[in-house]
Amino acid sequence: MNKYFWITEDPIDLNDVYEKVVRSQAGAVSTFTGIVREFTHGKRTLFLEYQAYRSMAEKQLAKIGEEIDERWKDTQVAIVHRIGRLEISEIAVAIAVSTPHREDSFAACRYAIERIKEMVPIWKKEHWEDGSVWIGDQQEKISYKDKVPPLEEMNDD
Amino acid sequence: MNKYFWITEDPIDLNDVYEKVVRSQAGAVSTFTGIVREFTHGKRTLFLEYQAYRSMAEKQLAKIGEEIDERWKDTQVAIVHRIGRLEISEIAVAIAVSTPHREDSFAACRYAIERIKEMVPIWKKEHWEDGSVWIGDQQEKISYKDKVPPLEEMNDD
Amino acid sequence: MIEVLFFAGLQEAVGESKITVEDKNITVKQLKEKLLKTYELPHINQAMIAINEEYATDDTMIENGDTVAFIPPVSGG
Amino acid sequence: MIEVLFFAGLQEAVGESKITVEDKNITVKQLKEKLLKTYELPHINQAMIAINEEYATDDTMIENGDTVAFIPPVSGG
Numbered sequence: 290m291n292k293y294f295w296i297t298e299d300p301i302d303l304n305d306v307y308e309k310v311v312r313s314q315a316g317a318v319s320t321f322t323g324i325v326r327e328f329t330h331g332k333r334t335l336f337l338e339y340q341a342y343r344s345m346a347e348k349q350l351a352k353i354g355e356e357i358d359e360r361w362k363d364t365q366v367a368i369v370h371r372i373g374r375l376e377i378s379e380i381a382v383a384i385a386v387s388t389p390h391r392e393d394s395f396a397a398c399r400y401a402i403e404r405i406k407e408m409v410p411i412w413k414k415e416h417w418e419d420g421s422v423w424i425g426d427q428q429e430k431i432s433y434k435d436k437v438p439p440l441e442e443m444n445d446d
Numbered sequence: 447m448n449k450y451f452w453i454t455e456d457p458i459d460l461n462d463v464y465e466k467v468v469r470s471q472a473g474a475v476s477t478f479t480g481i482v483r484e485f486t487h488g489k490r491t492l493f494l495e496y497q498a499y500r501s502m503a504e505k506q507l508a509k510i511g512e513e514i515d516e517r518w519k520d521t522q523v524a525i526v527h528r529i530g531r532l533e534i535s536e537i538a539v540a541i542a543v544s545t546p547h548r549e550d551s552f553a554a555c556r557y558a559i560e561r562i563k564e565m566v567p568i569w570k571k572e573h574w575e576d577g578s579v580w581i582g583d584q585q586e587k588i589s590y591k592d593k594v595p596p597l598e599e600m601n602d603d
Numbered sequence: 604m605i606e607v608l609f610f611a612g613l614q615e616a617v618g619e620s621k622i623t624v625e626d627k628n629i630t631v632k633q634l635k636e637k638l639l640k641t642y643e644l645p646h647i648n649q650a651m652i653a654i655n656e657e658y659a660t661d662d663t664m665i666e667n668g669d670t671v672a673f674i675p676p677v678s679g680g
Numbered sequence: 681m682i683e684v685l686f687f688a689g690l691q692e693a694v695g696e697s698k699i700t701v702e703d704k705n706i707t708v709k710q711l712k713e714k715l716l717k718t719y720e721l722p723h724i725n726q727a728m729i730a731i732n733e734e735y736a737t738d739d740t741m742i743e744n745g746d747t748v749a750f751i752p753p754v755s756g757g
Contacts, residue, residue: 302461303460303461303464303477304459304460304461307460307479311481311535312535313483313484313485313534313535314483314484314485315481315483315535316480316481316482316483317478317479317480317481318477318478318479318481319476319477319478319555320460320475320476320477320478320479321474321475321476321477321548321551321552322464322474322475322477323473323474323548323680324468324472324473324474324475324544325473326470326471326472326473326546327470327471328470328471339679340610340611340614341679342608342610342653342656342672342674344656345653345656345672346679348656370679370680377470378468378469378470378472381679381680382679382680387481389483391478391480391559394478395478395552395555395556398476398552399552402548402680405679405680406677406678406679406680407677408658408677409677409679410610410653410672410674410677410679411677411678411679411680412610412611412612412675412677412678412679413678413679414611423611423612423615423675423678424678425611425612425646425649425675425676425677425678480757496756497687497688497691498756499685499687499730499733499749499751501733502730502733502749503756505733527756527757538756538757539756539757559757562756562757563754563755563756563757564754565735565754566754566756567687567730567749567751567754567756568754568755568756568757569687569688569689569752569754569755569756570755570756571688580688580689580692580752580755581755582688582689582723582726582752582753582754582755
C-alpha cells in the first residue's frame with residue numbers, strides 16, 4: 290500500500306499511518322485518532338456507520354496534505370478514514386504528521402483534523418437504541434432530524 | 447504491564463501507549479512521539495544514548511499525568527520513555543492522551559511533552575562522528591561542552 | 604448525459620446512490636430545480652456540489668458526461 | 681550515612697553513579713561544598729537536587745539514610 294491518503298473498510302491500526310511518516314529527518318511525530326465514543330450527553334451510541342464519496346474523499350485528504358506542505362516546512366502526512374460499520378472504540382480516522390521539530394507536528398496534525406471536518410465528503414450515521422440518523426452540517430450546527438443530541442457535542446470528536 | 451508511566455530499555459511501539467488510553471468514554475486520542483533525528487543543522491547523529499534516574503523519572507511522569515488530570519476533564523494518559531542506545535528513527539518517548547473531545551487531547555498531549563522536557567530526570571547523549579556529549583539545560587540553553595550545535599535546535603525534538 | 608450522485612441523508616431520501624439525467628449545458632441551479640420536480644430532496648440547499656470531484660457553485664455549467672455529486676454537510680472525523 | 685547519586689555528565693566526571701557519605705543532618709549546600717573538596721563537579725550549580733526522589737533546595741536538611749541525587753539539566757523527550 291503506497292497511498293498516504295486513503296479510505297478503507299478495514300479496521301485501522303495507528304501504525305498504518307505512523308509508519309508512513311517516520312523518516313530520518315523527523316524528530317517528532319504527532320498523531321490524532323478519532324474513535325467511536327459510547328456516550329454523548331448520556332445517550333448511548335450502539336455503533337456508527339460511515340459513508341464516503343470515496344474517490345473524491347481521497348483527493349480531498351491529499352489536498353489537506355498539500356495545504357500542510359504549504360504552511361509548514363518539511364512535513365510528511367498520512368491520513369486514513371474508515372467507512373462502513375464501526376463499533377465502540379474503533380478508529381474512524383487516523384492522522385500522522387512528522388516534522389523535524391515538535392511545534393509543527395502538533396499544529397499540522399490539528400490543522401488536518403479541522404480540515405477533514407470541513408471539506409472531506411464523508412458522513413457519519415449515529416445508531417442509538419431508539420433510532421438512527423445521518424449527522425450533518427458540522428459548521429452550521431444543523432442536523433437532518435430533531436432527535437439528535439446537541440451538535441456542538443456530537444461534532445467535537 | 448499495568449503501568450501507565452514507565453521507563454523501558456526495549457523498543458517502543460506506539461500502540462504500547464495508545465492501547466492504554468482507549469476507552470468507551472473517549473472520542474479522541476492524541477499521541478506524540480519523539481524519534482531520533484539523523485541531522486541537526488547538517489551535523490549527523492550516529493545514535494543517541496539515554497539515561498534516567500529511573501524510579502524518580504517514573505514518579506515524575508505520573509505526576510505529569512496528575513497535573514493533566516487537574517487541568518483537563520476526563521483524561522487518560524500514558525507515557526513511556528526509552529533509555530539505553532537508540533538508533534535513527536527509533537522512538538525515545540511516546541505519549542498518548544484520550545479525552546471525550548479532540549481539543550483537550552491535543553492540548554494535554556502538548557502539555558505532557560513540554561513538562562517532560564522540564565522536570566523528568568532523563569538525559570540524552572548525542573553521538574556524532576567526531577565525538578559525543580551529554581545534552582543538558584534545555585531551559586537555560588547551556589550545554590556541557592562547546593562543540594554541540596545550537597541548542598534551540600537540539601532541544602526542540 | 605449527466606451522472607448525479609447522492610450521499611447520506613439525500614441518498615436515503617432519493618432511494619438511489621446514482622441517477623442519470625438526460626441533459627447537458629445546464630447550470631447546477633437548473634439541475635437542482637429539475638431534480639426537485641421528481642424527488643424530495645431535504646435540505647438540498649445545505650448541500651455542496653461537486654462536479655467531477657471538485658467543488659462547484661450554483662452557476663457552474665454542467666457539461667455532457669460530467670459527474671455531479673450532492674454533498675450534504677460532511678461529518679467525518 | 682547519605683547515599684549520593686550522579687547522572688549524565690556529572691556521573692562521568694565523578695566516575696561513579698553512586699557514592700556514600702558518612703554524614704547526616706547537613707544541608708544540601710553543605711553536602712555540595714563537601715563533595716567539591718574531593719570531586720571535580722562541573723556545573724554543579726546548574727544541577728537540581730532531589731532528596732528521596734523529590735526536588736529539594738540548597739537549604740533542605742539531609743537526614744541519615746536519605747538518598748540525594750544531583751540532577752543535571754534534563755534532556756529527555
